[in-house]
Amino acid sequence: MPKRSPLAPVVAMAALVALGGCGGTAENAPQPSQTAAAKDKKHLLESAKADCMKLKGFKYVAYVQPEKQDSEDDKARNAGDYPAMRKYREKYGFGVFAMHVYPKEMGNPAVKPDNPEINPNWQIQNSLSKAQSTAYRKATDGCMIEAAKKVLGKTLKSMDDYFRQQNRASERELARTVDSDPKLIELAAAMADCLKGKGYPIGKTTPMAMARQGQQVFLAQEDKLGRQQLDDVPDVAPPVKEGEMPMTYSPTLTPAEARPYLDKEIKAALDDLECGKDFYPVYLPKETVAGQRVAEEYGM
DSSP: OOEEOOSOTTTHHHHHHHHTOOOOOOTTSOOOOOOHHHHHHHHHHHHHHHHHHHHTTOOOOOOOOOOOOOOHHHHHHHTTOHHHHHHHHHHHTTSSTHHHHSTTTTTOTTSOOSSOOOOHHHHHHHTSOHHHHHHHHHHHHHHHHHHIIIIIOOOOSSHHHHHHHHHHHHHHHHHHHHTTOHHHHHHHHHHHHHHHHTTOOOOOOSHHHHHHHHHHHHHHHHHHHHHHTOSSSOSSOOOOOTTOOOOEEOOOOOHHHHHHHHHHHHHHHHHHHHHTTTTHHHHHHHHHHHHHHHHHHHTO
């Protein structure tokens, strides 16, 4: 049963790879292009990890996944362009149940891509015995702690802690950037009033909350379906501590089973866009810049 984290748009995918989960990049969570500083730190981190692993007697390849190049539509959508956002939402909604209706197109990890980019270290670890694999993971964790201290000046407790720190930094930086912006506060309030007028329940009306509220409704619905399919997880998600990355359980759905959910999601996403057509062109570029700052700090 796949797991994924809906929060921390800047670091979500990296965290999911490291934690063994999966996920999709939602339309309201643009992935910022890597800056030169972030790319340099990423390569330095991998190089330091490889050196450390060699000293511990393990083979490790300094591997940095190639950056996906944004299309012109991606760039326009991530800038808050109304026609580009509408084109996306008319087909994919917020990008939640579209993962099941268009699994290969949306990068659903339950479906093998045509030309997957394989991290060679996964193959190395998969070739080991159970005891060797355990030792390998322990060594990798220790080397990440060492590399983060050397390259980033960050003190980590574990590999997971690296992503928890990224998540907290992302949340703080985004809140600092958008939630105190007078113009965005005004636009978010207007968007909230518009959605209330259409019958949507609205909680917090901060810019961050308004940018996420529509998608989170459907992530929660998807999580509920996923939990219903499992016997070893609670039916209701436990409270999440501040700064932690909540894990959602993605259900197994055929495209036909997921289609009714996506149809409802598309309607909500288009209503959200209509109410936020003045909000998103101001919010999304600021979100991207905040994400780039954290990416540079953590070598993402």
